[in-house]
Amino acid sequence: MIVRIKYSKTAAGRFLSHLDLLRTFERIFRRAGLPLAFSEGFNPHPKISYGSALAVGVTSDGEYLDVEFTEELPLTDMMKRLKEVSPPGLEVLELRSLDTRGKSLTAVINMARYCVRVPLRQALSQSRLDEVISRVISEPELIIDRERKTGKTEIDIKKGIYALEGCIQEGMLVLEMDVQTGSEGNVRPEEILELIRKFGNIDMEESLRIHRQGLYIRDNPLVRSPW
Amino acid sequence: MVDVCQIIENEILPKVTKPLRYVGNEYNVIKKDWTSVKLRSLFAFPDIYEVGMSHLGLRILYHLVNEQPEYLMERVFAPWPDMEEALRKRNIPLFGLESYHPMCEYDCIGFTLQYEMSYTNILNMLDIGQIPLKSADRGDDFPLVIAGGPCASNPEPLADYIDLFVLGEGEEVILEIFRSMAAHRGKRGGRQDKPALIQELASIEGIYVPAFYEPVYDERNRLKKIVPKEKAVTPRVSKRVLRDFDKAYFPTEPIVPYMEVIHDRIMLEVQRGCSRGCRFCQAGMIYRPVRERSPEVLLEQADRLAFETGYNEISLTSLSTSDYSCVEPLIKELLERYSKQKIGISLPSLRVDSFSVNLAAEIQRVRKTGLTFAPEAGTQRLRDVINKGVTEENLIEVASVAFEAGWNQIKLYFMMGLPTETMEDLDGIADLAYKVLRKGSEIQKRQGRSKQLKITVSVASFVPKAHTPFQWEAQDTRELLRTKQQYLKDKIRDRRIVYNYHESEVSFLEAVFAKGGRELGQVLHAAWQRGCKFDGWSEHFLYTAWIQAFADVGIDPAAIANQAGSFEDVLPWEHIDFGISKEYLWQERQRAYEAAKTGDCRFGACSACGVCQGLDVETVLILEGEKLNDC
Ligand code: SF4
Numbered sequence: 031m032i033v034r035i036k037y038s039k040t041a042a043g044r045f046l047s048h049l050d051l052l053r054t055f056e057r058i059f060r061r062a063g064l065p066l067a068f069s070e071g072f073n074p075h076p077k078i079s080y081g082s083a084l085a086v087g088v089t090s091d092g093e094y095l096d097v098e099f100t101e102e103l104p105l106t107d108m109m110k111r112l113k114e115v116s117p118p119g120l121e122v123l124e125l126r127s128l129d130t131r132g133k134s135l136t137a138v139i140n141m142a143r144y145c146v147r148v149p150l151r152q153a154l155s156q157s158r159l160d161e162v163i164s165r166v167i168s169e170p171e172l173i174i175d176r177e178r179k180t181g182k183t184e185i186d187i188k189k190g191i192y193a194l195e196g197c198i199q200e201g202m203l204v205l206e207m208d209v210q211t212g213s214e215g216n217v218r219p220e221e222i223l224e225l226i227r228k229f230g231n232i233d234m235e236e237s238l239r240i241h242r243q244g245l246y247i248r249d250n251p252l253v254r255s256p257w
Numbered sequence: 258m259v260d261v262c263q264i265i266e267n268e269i270l271p272k273v274t275k276p277l278r279y280v281g282n283e284y285n286v287i288k289k290d291w292t293s294v295k296l297r298s299l300f301a302f303p304d305i306y307e308v309g310m311s312h313l314g315l316r317i318l319y320h321l322v323n324e325q326p327e328y329l330m331e332r333v334f335a336p337w338p339d340m341e342e343a344l345r346k347r348n349i350p351l352f353g354l355e356s357y358h359p360m361c362e363y364d365c366i367g368f369t370l371q372y373e374m375s376y377t378n379i380l381n382m383l384d385i386g387q388i389p390l391k392s393a394d395r396g397d398d399f400p401l402v403i404a405g406g407p408c409a410s411n412p413e414p415l416a417d418y419i420d421l422f423v424l425g426e427g428e429e430v431i432l433e434i435f436r437s438m439a440a441h442r443g444k445r446g447g448r449q450d451k452p453a454l455i456q457e458l459a460s461i462e463g464i465y466v467p468a469f470y471e472p473v474y475d476e477r478n479r480l481k482k483i484v485p486k487e488k489a490v491t492p493r494v495s496k497r498v499l500r501d502f503d504k505a506y507f508p509t510e511p512i513v514p515y516m517e518v519i520h521d522r523i524m525l526e527v528q529r530g531c532s533r534g535c536r537f538c539q540a541g542m543i544y545r546p547v548r549e550r551s552p553e554v555l556l557e558q559a560d561r562l563a564f565e566t567g568y569n570e571i572s573l574t575s576l577s578t579s580d581y582s583c584v585e586p587l588i589k590e591l592l593e594r595y596s597k598q599k600i601g602i603s604l605p606s607l608r609v610d611s612f613s614v615n616l617a618a619e620i621q622r623v624r625k626t627g628l629t630f631a632p633e634a635g636t637q638r639l640r641d642v643i644n645k646g647v648t649e650e651n652l653i654e655v656a657s658v659a660f661e662a663g664w665n666q667i668k669l670y671f672m673m674g675l676p677t678e679t680m681e682d683l684d685g686i687a688d689l690a691y692k693v694l695r696k697g698s699e700i701q702k703r704q705g706r707s708k709q710l711k712i713t714v715s716v717a718s719f720v721p722k723a724h725t726p727f728q729w730e731a732q733d734t735r736e737l738l739r740t741k742q743q744y745l746k747d748k749i750r751d752r753r754i755v756y757n758y759h760e761s762e763v764s765f766l767e768a769v770f771a772k773g774g775r776e777l778g779q780v781l782h783a784a785w786q787r788g789c790k791f792d793g794w795s796e797h798f799l800y801t802a803w804i805q806a807f808a809d810v811g812i813d814p815a816a817i818a819n820q821a822g823s824f825e826d827v828l829p830w831e832h833i834d835f836g837i838s839k840e841y842l843w844q845e846r847q848r849a850y851e852a853a854k855t856g857d858c859r860f861g862a863c864s865a866c867g868v869c870q871g872l873d874v875e876t877v878l879i880l881e882g883e884k885l886n887d888c
Binding site: 041042043045046047049050053054056057058059060061063066068074076086087115117118119236237239 | 266267268270271276277280282283284513515516517521563564565566567568569598599
């Protein structure tokens with residue numbers, strides 16, 4: 031049986047790297063006593079596939095993975111067991127049994143929704159913020175530098191920004207955005223924050239919190255969840 | 258408190274490397290209410306998280322203490338320099354991972370001494386924890402600082418900094434210490450009167466209070482005697498030892514780290530101690546006698562551990578697991594139980610015999626990682642000197658079995674600079690490596706395989722250690738070690754043989770701290786002030802700073818490391834009793850020079866090392882007596 035799991039990465043678990051996450055989930059399934067299915071060969075691996083990797087430090091309410099078990103089990107029972115053995119950093123939210131393997135999560139997920147919060151060092155009005163945001167989205171191209179193993183490269187992230195809104199809450203700049211993710215291209219929330227900072231010349235603190243609200247399948251103009 | 262947590266989590270952790278080292282909310286972590294316990298203790302590991310969390314002693318003590326409702330134990334590891342800088346910049350003291358309390362707020366801090374090169378980290382951690390370094394400078398308001406572990410067998414270099422040392426097996430004594438401390442505080446409304454407390458604790462067997470003993474030097478600055486002061490309870494302090502290993506506490510719900518640590522698996526401790534009697538090996542002497550755990554107990558622990566942790570590997574740990582009486586039936590049973598769940602079994606060290614390789618072949622389906630063997634010396638003569646019961650035939654045989662079974666990589670561990678070593682012995686190392694290689698090619702050719710062979714030859718420099726027959730030995734000078742390293746390098750000229758050796762500077766300092774006495778306390782301080790820390794990490798090791806530190810206090814390190822001693826010499830650990838008699842060690846040293854072998858008391862007669870007689874314990878083997886049927 032193949033099960034799709036929706037889980038969250040909480041504040042306690044936000045420093046887990048993708049590799050830490052893989053290790054931890056295998057152990058969760060083992061502790062839950064669920065009959066993992068393994069790949070063939072000398073060095074068998076559990077059959078678990080993940081949605082888009084989450085950057086270290088980012089929390090999320092909508093992550094997905096598909097896992098295969100060798101036996102059919104009732105989902106309510108499974109849910110109960112998983113909850114009992116999950117560490118503080120990860121929380122299993124929902125389970126769904128998949129009839130067929132279908133396309134992998136990484137192949138279909140192509141959009142992420144983020145919320146970024148950063149304390150401001152200066153006063154900022156809503157109208158000024160709106161103005162900065164509309165300037166950013168009306169640019170024909172948005173070139174940013176990205177560190178690659180081979181060195182710095184310039185890329186245009188304009189096409190990967192689908193929506194961008196902002197507001198001010200208690201001296202905090204809060205940005206909500208829909209951006210591209212997956213194999214076709216990736217836009218990082220910090221990059222958008224940096225554009226806002228630069229365009230508006232806004233003075234903000236260095237500490238920021240990034241939260242991924244969800245992962246989606248975007249088939250313009252339709253957006254649906256991988257659930 | 259809350260503020261500090263916020264700053265750590267929101268400002269510091271996102272910017273340091275591997276933030277999970279400092280998070281401390283792993284699965285099975287124990288967080289207790291700070292105010293409702295009688296005693297708050299902190300286990301301090303003077304190296305990074307990944308190293309410390311791989312340490313079995315930490316797992317045992319942490320869970321043993323936390324299972325007692327009236328005490329709590331939290332953890333702290335040495336912060337990596339980026340973290341240290343972030344904390345110092347904001348004046349945040351180093352904290353325990355569970356509750357983020359500053360180190361200085363605990364009642365008791367226990368450092369584990371696993372290797373000499375971690376000593377500067379102890380000073381540094383106390384300092385970041387805002388605790389005075391010297392025992393004498395810590396008043397009643399500061400935690401009691403204790404230390405234990407193998408290096409407590411020569412505690413003297415740390416005598417200025419540690420209030421008391423625990424000698425021997427910590428799980429045997431820690432609750433006694435805590436009971437005493439809690440009672441002491443109970444009588445004083447939660448406060449401590451340190452001098453009185455230390456005096457009370459000194460009467461517990463296995464507790465050594467360095468301030469109660471005074472080294473006296475002669476006019477040539479050599480140690481003349483160690484005088485117990487009036488407060489001293491006994492002239493010599495003996496180690497504590499577990500008698501019943503089956504009944505000894507072992508945690509079955511250990512912390513499961515999120516991040517990868519060095520030993521990221523279930524550790525089943527099949528036995529304590531080793532009596533092979535290798536004459537350079539400190540662990541082989543100080544953990545005597547051998548005490549095995551019965552397979553029933555181990556299987557039950559394995560079951561619980563697999564279920565509670567979710568690890569996919571079980572490692573059978575001990576100093577020499579192939580020697581465990583029931584190793585074969587145990588492995589068989591474990592394979593039977595866990596292969597379906599794809600839980601692997603591993604052996605950390607292999608004895609050089611075909612029995613061991615066959616075991617490895619049975620459990621290790623994937624031949625990717627190589628097999629490791631430790632012949633330790635290149636010629637039969639020198640192997641007899643060190644009492645390593647391995648012959649060339651043994652080695653070639655295990656290599657053959659390994660190559661036949663499909664392995665392509667073999668690692669060989671040797672030591673350089675052993676007593677009586679000559680260049681011929683080094684030739685022997687190269688020789689052995691070539692013979693193993695030739696055997697490998699021969700077998701590969703016959704089997705029609707073409708995978709590249711790799712023989713790794715790792716050569717460590719011999720470090721004389723306290724409580725071993727070689728405790729009187731001189732280490733080769735650094736110049737000589739370097740010459741020998743180069744000599745061997747020139748001998749090994751096949752690209753299928755990889756030759757590794759340790760920096761002689763590090764080995765030199767290890768020898769100084771392994772052999773030296775209380776005078777080294779000042780050197781340690783001077784080195785720390787000059788920025789030395791993480792000395793075991795080559796990227797942080799500052800040899801010049803160390804040499805300057807020795808000069809600062811006017812101590813010649815070579816006089817400690819490179820000079821041999823005689824039986825009459827007073828050793829800095831003369832008053833520290835790990836059970837093995839000085840006479841026995843000296844006799845073993847004599848036998849070494851005659852290249853005479855001494856048998857293993859596990860398989861043959863007792864060689865009267867003194868442990869069993871002196872500490873009233875005995876070797877426990879599962880095959881003995883009524884337990885015979887269990888296997
Ligand atoms: S006293 Fe005898 S039996 Fe006991 S550890 Fe020493 S040599 Fe072995």
